[in-house]
Amino acid sequence: MADAPFGLLAELTHRCPLQCGYCSNPLELVRRDAELATEDWRRVFDQARSLGCLQIHLSGGEPLLRPDLPELVAHANSLGCYVNLVTSGVGLSRDRLRSLASLGVDHVQLSLQDATREGNDRIAGIKAFDRKVEAAAHVLDEGLPLTVNTVLHRQNLDNIAGIITMAERMGAERLELANTQYYGWALRNRAVLLPTREQLAVADPIVAAAQERLRGRMEIVYVIADYHEAHPKPCMYGWGARQLTVAPNGDVLPCPAATVISSLEIENVRDSSLHDIWHHSPSFNAFRGFEWMKDPCRSCPRKEVDFGGCRCQAFQLTGDAATTDPVCSLSPDRSTVDLILETEMKPAEVPAMAMRKMQ
Amino acid sequence: MTIALDAVPRIRRGVKCTYDQIREAHVVLFPEGVLVLNETAASVVALCDGVRSIGDIAVALADEYAGVEPGDVTSLVARMVERRVVDVDG
Ligand code: SF4
Numbered sequence: 180m181a182d183a184p185f186g187l188l189a190e191l192t193h194r195c196p197l198q199c200g201y202c203s204n205p206l207e208l209v210r211r212d213a214e215l216a217t218e219d220w221r222r223v224f225d226q227a228r229s230l231g232c233l234q235i236h237l238s239g240g241e242p243l244l245r246p247d248l249p250e251l252v253a254h255a256n257s258l259g260c261y262v263n264l265v266t267s268g269v270g271l272s273r274d275r276l277r278s279l280a281s282l283g284v285d286h287v288q289l290s291l292q293d294a295t296r297e298g299n300d301r302i303a304g305i306k307a308f309d310r311k312v313e314a315a316a317h318v319l320d321e322g323l324p325l326t327v328n329t330v331l332h333r334q335n336l337d338n339i340a341g342i343i344t345m346a347e348r349m350g351a352e353r354l355e356l357a358n359t360q361y362y363g364w365a366l367r368n369r370a371v372l373l374p375t376r377e378q379l380a381v382a383d384p385i386v387a388a389a390q391e392r393l394r395g396r397m398e399i400v401y402v403i404a405d406y407h408e409a410h411p412k413p414c415m416y417g418w419g420a421r422q423l424t425v426a427p428n429g430d431v432l433p434c435p436a437a438t439v440i441s442s443l444e445i446e447n448v449r450d451s452s453l454h455d456i457w458h459h460s461p462s463f464n465a466f467r468g469f470e471w472m473k474d475p476c477r478s479c480p481r482k483e484v485d486f487g488g489c490r491c492q493a494f495q496l497t498g499d500a501a502t503t504d505p506v507c508s509l510s511p512d513r514s515t516v517d518l519i520l521e522t523e524m525k526p527a528e529v530p531a532m533a534m535r536k537m538q
Numbered sequence: 539m540t541i542a543l544d545a546v547p548r549i550r551r552g553v554k555c556t557y558d559q560i561r562e563a564h565v566v567l568f569p570e571g572v573l574v575l576n577e578t579a580a581s582v583v584a585l586c587d588g589v590r591s592i593g594d595i596a597v598a599l600a601d602e603y604a605g606v607e608p609g610d611v612t613s614l615v616a617r618m619v620e621r622r623v624v625d626v627d628g
């Protein structure tokens with residue numbers, strides 16, 4: 180039997196006041212009337228805890244849009260789980276945060292789109308910057324630890340120093356700087372988002388210097404721009420190894436982006452228990468361990484580190500989810516990625532960003 | 539990193555120590571993950587109260603476990619500091 184998971188990513192809703200063009204939610208967003216009810220989520224949390232989960236990440240979309248959020252926080256807390264609120268900050272008033280903290284939120288993860296009001300609000304598609312700054316202040320006042328999260332791409336990479344300063348000013352203990360991963364929305368907007376080599380060459384040392392300067396005060400986690408690298412980023416701790424995701428409609432996903440793998444048969448909490456899905460479903464077992472791998476991964480020592488890279492990326496760029504991540508320099512499909520870089524890093528005509536919207 | 543014997547470790551803000559009935563082990567929960575502790579580690583973590591020094595913790599544990607050396611406590615605390623579970627003053 181597979182080891183028990185440690186974390187549940189609960190995507191309570193896909194509704195969101197922001198419209199970031201790299202959103203990690205799928206292109207086909209779950210509508211409100213298809214969302215799980217409060218009772219369903221309580222059952223999901225119970226099952227996640229008995230399966231072994233000790234962390235519940237309340238995410239979305241924007242989880243603050245669920246009126247039952249206080250009840251769900253309290254329930255997750257009553258099970259002894261660590262409760263992480265993942266939010267845009269829009270709607271996180273002082274009172275709201277105080278009440279959520281008293282019910283058991285342990286940590287807040289706040290997104291920041293760019294260093295300045297103008298840049299942030301252009302990417303977010305709404306005026307959100309000032310509200311984020313206020314939300315961060317409320318989190319600090321409440322004494323909760325704060326992580327700031329910024330997705331990096333061509334439109335904001337040049338402001339990386341400013342983003343780090345902003346996170347410091349907000350009082351973050353952690354800053355996650357994650358280069359865009361191209362699935363769903365980000366894939367659609369790739370020609371607007373893909374950074375240039377020059378941008379990365381400037382940004383990388385700025386991040387490294389800040390990591391050094393802020394050691395012990397603010398931890399900076401940097402996720403590489405994998406298209407530009409010789410090796411892929413690791414796929415979590417391996418597929419179906421540590422975490423599971425439940426989408427707003429109850430679909431249970433081995434990885435938050437897994438719906439892009441259209442060949443994967445997805446189970447739902449309305450039909451099966453998390454226990455059965457984690458241990459016995461074809462989707463969770465599809466890429467567990469190393470047996471499913473083909474060469475070059477199968478005989479590569481790096482497989483212990485990167486697990487062959489991203490299954491979603493392999494599927495999207497080659498049509499085969501079980502193949503080597505094509506960003507890998509050892510992949511026979513690396514030329515696909517090089518061609519994309521060549522044509523989309525500096526496109527002759529930059530298309531407009533497709534803003535995230537429900538259909 | 540080196541930590542002195544008179545350094546005083548404390549659990550970081552936002553870190554929760556609890557017992558997991560499923561794994562039948564003490565665990566530490568923090569924003570970026572979960573640590574499953576063995577018995578000695580759990581006893582050390584329980585004594586990281588912001589009052590006791592590393593030396594005090596070693597003395598307290600010597601009663602409970604034969605053969606616990608101050609150096610063991612120091613290296614365990616150093617690992618916890620690295621994982622951002624524990625802070626040390628002094
Ligand atoms: S061949 Fe596979 S395992 Fe080896 S580095 Fe590339 S992706 Fe990783």
Ligand code: SF4
Binds near residue numbers: 436488489491
């Ligand atoms: S399959 Fe890709 S998107 Fe999914 S967790 Fe692994 S690396 Fe991330």
